[in-house]
Amino acid sequence: MSKPIYVLSGPNLNLLGVREPEIYGKATLDDVRKLCEQRAAALGRTVVFHQSNHEGQLIDWVQEARTEASALVINPAAYGHTSIALLDALKMLDIPIVECHLSNPAAREAFRRETYVSLAATGLVSGFGAQSYVLAIEAAAGQSA
Known part of the structure; x- marks a missing residue:
């Protein structure tokens, strides 16, 4: 059996469904996890799903993914715009990395347009709400062994 796809979500994503639903949708993070698990299972894959509001914890999981994952899906949330440390950890991976966003950052405030x-x-993958994660799982599965 192949290694799992790691799915990491950054700060404030634990509040999906209540935090600005007009931007991020009404699906909860648990709904997103279930969608990821279902899509991965349909593709013959598994996921390891984590969320943290703490930059260091996300970096620890990225480092773990180096040896334990076949691919990484990451919604860095605001850390995408601020964390060089997260970038440095990601650069150590030699597995596919799919960046994922619920909204379309390019259509939002200028500071969100680059990560x-x-x-x-x-x-x-961005702009499709909870489906962004599903599409990211498909892309990760298609790029990894």
Whole structure:
């Protein structure tokens, strides 16, 4: 069996469904996790799903993914715009990295239009709400062994 796809979500994503639902949708993070698990299972894959509001914890999971994951899906949230440390950790991976966003950052405030994560990502999925994660799982599964 192949290694799992790691799915990491950054700060404030634990509040999905209540935080600005007009931007991020009404799906909860648990709904997103279930969608990821279902899509991965349909593709013969599994996921390891984590969320943290703490930058260091996300970096620890990225480092773990180096040896334990077949691919990484990451929604860095605001850390995408601020964390060079997260970028440095991602640059150590030799597995596919799919950056994922619920909203379309390019259509939002100027400070959201670029992320450090994009400098290390294999590809980007954004703007489809919870479905962004499902599409990212598909892309990650298609890029990894």
